[in-house]
């Protein structure tokens with residue numbers, strides 16, 4: 059697995075099976091609320107499970123749940139990669 | 142009466158529990174002003190009435206999605222006595238997030254820890270007692286799908302909880318925020334059964350609904366939040382969410398032991414196939430093909446068996462209606478038959494709908510729907526639609542034929558309001574099953590050689606048109622509709638329950654019958670009037686009577702010498718004979734077996750001992766009369782068709798059709814075509830029926846195709862133009878009704894009528910004129926139309942949409 063030290067990657071940059079911890083969310087309004095209610099809060103562990111067959115959206119594992127999110131929305135979440 | 146609200150996150154098994162508690166005595170309605178289903182049931186337990194409401198599933202109460210608004214408003218306003226929180230035990234941690242917010246409401250609560258079977262399979266050991274103590278509420282473990290369940294235990298707990306008053310509501314320590322919450326609490330004077338603390342928390346979250354309720358201005362809250370931000374560098378919403386999740390984590394770790402750390406669940410295994418890069422599309426195709434095959438194809442075959450039932454109904458109606466006296470058909474009889482025909486044309490689709498609705502319910506319960514959206518989102522997003530638009534479009538008729546009604550009804554689950562409306566407005570462009578007879582009629586008449594190619598054009602061009610329309614509407618009239626972020630849970634796969642599926646399919650079919658039938662019948666009345674009046678002119682009437690008299694004289698001549706003559710020497714007797722002949726013939730067609738025929742014969746003989754032997758002749762003399770009767774019946778039918786034709790020609794609808802002719806002639810439609818299209822609005826079938834009867838002209842040896850082709854008025858170019866219009870033609874009334882139901886607005890309904898009609902008129906006008914100009918053949922016309930649609934679709938898909946990401950729509 060890749061061990062990255064660069065902390066400022068976005069969720070949309072993660073490859074399949076890469077894990078990370080959410081650090082910051084720059085979404086606002088309803089999108090922010092939706093993200094929060096699905097558990098996308100700073101400190102939450104996430105794993106990218108797969109891309110959709112057409113590459114977008116992506117499937118994320120978070121809090122033992124499977125969530126699909128578009129790349130454009132994943133690009134608003136800053137994550138710190140872990141392996 | 143004890144009022145109970147079932148609340149929980151989506152897919153936790155709420156509806157299953159609700160079904161278990163209420164059985165079939167459910168009441169389905171809408172929440173006021175929105176199209177969200179409200180299911181409620183009243184039951185009696187130990188002498189006490191309990192009303193249970195199945196709230197829509199929500200993850201929290203702060204996103205303003207339709208479901209959350211409904212649930213929140215309900216909990217705030219309806220004076221709920223007890224909240225039953227259904228929790229998915231297999232994802233307890235996330236579910237607790239909502240549980241905390243429900244607990245904070247300060248109402249008596251019972252927790253149902255559902256999906257215990259899955260929790261066990263995943264080897265999660267949950268300490269129920271501890272959890273119950275920590276949350277201070279009774280907890281019952283359930284498996285919603287198991288028969289029998291724990292109905293009594295649950296109701297017992299509910300009624301116990303109803304007797305409790307909460308002294309000190311459950312509290313989460315929001316640390317830095319506590320001061321501010323207390324301060325806001327003091328500002329609230331609003332009295333309700335809801336805990337003040339909950340209202341204060343929601344107010345601090347700047348919840349629009351709550352702020353209005355407790356009469357605190359947005360600015361006050363803004364001041365407080367910017368104060369917090371300056372002092373602690375904390376974002377209010379994020380902090381609330383984080384504290385709740387952290388608390389859930391604490392409770393979870395204290396109460397649950399994960400014995401098996403391996404996360405490779407059954408769902409993960411199945412997803413590896415269903416969402417696989419290479420397999421996803423074949424699997425999706427297979428599923429869609431199966432739905433199509435099972436519902437449309439087999440369902441259509443099933444109607445072969447249900448049709449006789451409907452035909453029996455019609456025959457019965459004919460027997461109670463006053464019988465016609467030869468060419469004089471009483472108005473009431475005409476009317477009765479017209480109404481019955483309109484009704485059974487729709488009832489005929491009930492088997493198809495039932496299968497469709499059941500299959501949709503299965504897909505919903507299993508958890509495939511969000512996955513379908515996941516697979517296709519990228520394609521549909523380009524056109525302003527949503528991954529979840531797939532199924533509605535397929536049901537609407539992505540292949541040879543579907544039906545817009547179930548298609549539009551299946552748009553319910555689409556989270557994105559704009560995409561949902563766009564889907565509602567595009568589904569009617571798909572290939573309606575009832576258009577197929579019309580296509581085959583015209584193709585048979587004008588494109589015998591190239592039927593396959595034309596059918597290919599017709600059935601695939603619809604998808605292009607739908608996509609173009611979706612793109613057009615979403616970037617114009619729907620531009621300001623709210624869109625939702627595409628953040629969607631892919632739920633754990635669940636086996637649906639048989640009773641749950643059947644119940645839901647039945648409820649939807651019933652809704653269809655109730656809502657659609659009444660309106661279709663009302664419109665049928667209007668159409669009847671428009672087609673019947675002002676009626677046939679006096680001179681024409683005399684002419685028809687003379688023709689009838691001539692036929693009667695001929696009949697009389699032929700049977701004069703028979704020994705049965707005394708039974709048929711008066712006009713009324715002849716009329717009775719012809720009616721008997723006709724009714725026997727139509728009922729005989731339904732009688733399959735020999736025994737059935739024998740009993741039918743016996744019944745007829747008993748009813749008309751004198752005339753029936755002439756209808757079913759045994760001796761030579763009777764045969765002669767029978768033959769003459771057949772001839773007279775034929776002549777009579779021919780005459781009735783002529784009268785009907787004359788009536789349509791003279792009718793208001795006929796006048797309207799002629800009034801449109803100056804415009805529609807440029808599309809190649811004469812008034813007769815116009816009338817057919819106008820009447821097709823009631824139900825598509827009637828386009829063929831009307832066209833058929835206008836052209837029937839009594840030449841019974843010709844098929845409708847042949848008489849159309851030989852009429853001489855039309856060329857294949859005309860036909861292609863008609864086909865083009867039919868492809869775009871406005872949806873039938875049944876569809877209109879569901880458009881109104883699902884969009885909750887008459888404006889969209891009217892839009893759904895007039896937009897396609899205008900589009901149809903404009904396009905058939907332009908393509909017909911171009912065809913004349915450039916000497917295209919009918920096929921060339923169709924081909925060029927097809928290529929234009931395909932090209933436009935391609936161009937639109939290359940253009941980047943503004944809305945490709947998520948954007949905030951106009952706020953309410």
Ligand SMILES: Nc1nc2c(ncn2[C@@H]2O[C@H](COP(=O)(O)OP(=O)(O)O)[C@@H](O)[C@H]2O)c(=O)[nH]1
Pocket residue numbers: 149150151152153154155156157158198255256257258259283284285286287506507635636637638641
């Ligand atoms: N294995 C299992 N499946 C369940 C249980 N309860 C419900 N289901 C299934 O879970 C799916 C979703 O249930 P539903 O009641 O529609 O959830 P809702 O969204 O909360 O109304 C259905 O397929 C049910 O058959 C349970 O206790 N165990």
Ligand SMILES: [Mg+2]
Pocket residue numbers: 155156157198
């Ligand atoms: Mg439900």
